[in-house]
Amino acid sequence: MPPRLELVVMQDSAAVLRSPFAQGSRLGGFDLERLLAPSQAVVAYLGRAHLAAPTIEEVSLEDAVGRVLARDAVAREDHPSHARSTMDGFAVSSSHGRTSRRIVGAVAMGAAAPRALAPGEAMWIPTGGALPDGADAVVPQEDTVVTGETIDVDAAPESGACLSPRASDIARGETVLAAGRRIGGPELGVLATLGIARVPVYRRPRIALLSTGDELVDPAADLAVGQIRDSNRYALGGALVALGAQPVHVPRAPDTRDGLLAALRDALTTCDAVVTTGGSSVGERDLVPRIVEEIAPGATIVHGLRVKPGKPTLLAAIDGKAVIGLPGNPSSALMILEAVVRPIVAALTGERDASSIVLAAIAAAPFVGRAGWTHFVPARLVLRGATLVAEPLTIRSAQTSLLARASGYAIIGETRARVEAGETIGITLLSGGGAPIARA
Numbered sequence: 553m554p555p556r557l558e559l560v561v562m563q564d565s566a567a568v569l570r571s572p573f574a575q576g577s578r579l580g581g582f583d584l585e586r587l588l589a590p591s592q593a594v595v596a597y598l599g600r601a602h603l604a605a606p607t608i609e610e611v612s613l614e615d616a617v618g619r620v621l622a623r624d625a626v627a628r629e630d631h632p633s634h635a636r637s638t639m640d641g642f643a644v645s646s647s648h649g650r651t652s653r654r655i656v657g658a659v660a661m662g663a664a665a666p667r668a669l670a671p672g673e674a675m676w677i678p679t680g681g682a683l684p685d686g687a688d689a690v691v692p693q694e695d696t697v698v699t700g701e702t703i704d705v706d707a708a709p710e711s712g713a714c715l716s717p718r719a720s721d722i723a724r725g726e727t728v729l730a731a732g733r734r735i736g737g738p739e740l741g742v743l744a745t746l747g748i749a750r751v752p753v754y755r756r757p758r759i760a761l762l763s764t765g766d767e768l769v770d771p772a773a774d775l776a777v778g779q780i781r782d783s784n785r786y787a788l789g790g791a792l793v794a795l796g797a798q799p800v801h802v803p804r805a806p807d808t809r810d811g812l813l814a815a816l817r818d819a820l821t822t823c824d825a826v827v828t829t830g831g832s833s834v835g836e837r838d839l840v841p842r843i844v845e846e847i848a849p850g851a852t853i854v855h856g857l858r859v860k861p862g863k864p865t866l867l868a869a870i871d872g873k874a875v876i877g878l879p880g881n882p883s884s885a886l887m888i889l890e891a892v893v894r895p896i897v898a899a900l901t902g903e904r905d906a907s908s909i910v911l912a913a914i915a916a917a918p919f920v921g922r923a924g925w926t927h928f929v930p931a932r933l934v935l936r937g938a939t940l941v942a943e944p945l946t947i948r949s950a951q952t953s954l955l956a957r958a959s960g961y962a963i964i965g966e967t968r969a970r971v972e973a974g975e976t977i978g979i980t981l982l983s984g985g986g987a988p989i990a991r992a
Contacts, residue, residue: 582834587858589966590892590926597853597867598899604824604872606754606902613744616735619753620796620902625729627746630719634664635683639714642674642696642703643687649708655701659684674703683715690714722746732904734796754902756798760819761785763804764812764830764840765880783952784829787886788878792827794983795894796901807831812843816875820847825873825900827889830880833864840877844868851875858966859926861949862888867896874900881949883930890982891928891961909981911960913942919971920944921964930958931979936992942979959986 588596608622637643643665644653653674659665665684669675674691675684683690689709697704722728728742735743735751743751761784768782769775782804789799800823805815812831819826831840834856844851847870854867861884866877876893878885889897898906913933919942921927930945945958960981964971971977 582856582863584858587856587863588854589858593854593857593865593867594892594895597869597896600853601867601869601874601896602872603869603874603896603899606757606900608752609755610750610752613740613749613751616743616751616753617737617740618796619735619751619756621729621731621733621735621739622752622754622902624727624731625743625746625748627722627724627726627728630724631722631745632716632718632720635718636716637677637679637681637683637690637714638716639690639692640679641677641690641692641714643669643677643681643683643690644674644705644709645669645671645687646689646709646711646713648672650705652702652704655698655703688712730904732902734903756796757824757897757900758800758822759792759797759897759900760800760802760823760826761789761792762802762815762819762826762828764807764828765804766807768804784878784880784882784885787882787952787955788827788829788889790984791886791889791982792897794985795897795906796903797897807837807839809839809843812839813846816843817847820870820873820875823873825875827876827878827893828866829878829885832866832877832879838864841866844870844875844877857888857892857926858924859888859892859928860922861928861947862892865892879949882952883947883954884949886955887928887930887961891963891980894983908983910978911940911981912976913940913979915971915973915975915977916941916943917973918944919962919964919977921969923969924966925969926966927964927969929962929964930954931960931962931977932957932987933959933979933989934992935989940989941992942977955982955986957987958982959989 653672656673656675657666658676659681661678661681664682665675669684669686677690688711690713691705691709692714695706729739763782763785767779769779771781785801792799802819805812816826828840831838841852841855851868851870852866857863857865862879864879865888868875874896878888894906919929931942932945934941934943945954948954960979962977962979
């Protein structure tokens with residue numbers, strides 16, 4: 553099968569189709585000058601993939617945590633619906649200054665005041681109580697002197713003192729939460745306040761995890777010479793859960809054309825997207841790119857990235873479903889999912905702002921990349937006194953434990969290939985949490 557043509561985004565925003573392989577070469581390597589940077593690849597992919605929009609379902613409030621809101625949450629009424637006291641004290645009219653006031657009753661929690669206030673009157677009110685008509689301030693009880701049925705105030709109250717005005721939190725008709733927002737504790741509180749007991753959310757995309765390679769065995773298996781345990785699917789599955797997707801562990805595919813073809817077709821039938829590991833490069837045994845094209849000619853949008861680790865990455869789409877081919881090396885596969893595939897997963901979940909958390913730290917040693925390339929450098933965060941320090945970790949793509957030792961990663965860009973020790977550097981935290989910040 554001829555090498556796949558891919559979209560290359562040029563500096564003048566024009567786009568041309570070019571082969572990722574070196575001219576006149578055998579299937580022995582990528583044409584490095586024609587590879588896309590990760591950011592270019594994501595833009596090219598999302599612009600051409602035409603991924604199917606996620607469907608909507610309704611869930612209960614308690615089941616909505618971690619889901620993505622599918623419709624705007626709009627207030628049907630003001631909150632608070634009436635002015636409320638923020639202190640235990642007396643509701644009064646500020647127009648009467650420091651004059652004594654007659655106590656005419658009390659406001660009960662969860663009920664309207666028994667009557668309106670007349671001039672020169674006061675009414676006891678608890679924190680959160682609804683202000684009676686005729687009152688525009690609350691005097692805290694510790695600022696009053698009560699004598700029988702009369703109170704005297706220490707100072708003339710100001711209008712609006714110690715109360716929350718009507719609609720001061722949420723106004724009727726206000727869009728409080730926009731569709732596409734991930735729901736956490738604060739969002740659940742807002743939804744409950746708005747009276748939304750059944751929450752419209754996007755259905756979690758089912759993403760098949762398809763490992764390839766005859767050398768792979770189950771985690772419980774004893775290892776023979778040349779075998780490795782299939783760890784990638786579990787690392788990637790955990791990351792996908794953190795990103796709001798539902799990983800589906802499908803059977804491993806053998807290193808044969810027929811076996812991989814059947815496995816990929818089955819995964820596409822039952823899931824919304826497929827992530828493969830291994831066999832994504834350009835060697836004779838790298839079957840994934842060729843099988844993708846056999847199933848759907850023209851499906852490949854990006855093959856190969858100007859990045860380390862993770863150069864042999866494949867981004868394709870078949871019938872509106874994402875097909876992501878990741879390298880087989882554990883650290884490469886997980887790093888590319890975290891740093892490159894994350895916005896693609898966000899598109900599948902419906903999340904509109906899937907930005908990562910980035911912490912500023914001081915480089916403990918040089919973070920080194922390569923001019924013209926993007927490098928994702930794993931880092932360990934250490935708190936030394938009051939200073940957050942980032943220690944670069946040696947990149948060994950075949951090491952399963954590398955990212956488990958990392959708190960996050962630094963992005964060394966194409967224009968700045970080195971960050972020196974003592975300089976400030978941004979560390980992007982891993983979606984699943986990563987190693988905790990250590991204390992020196």
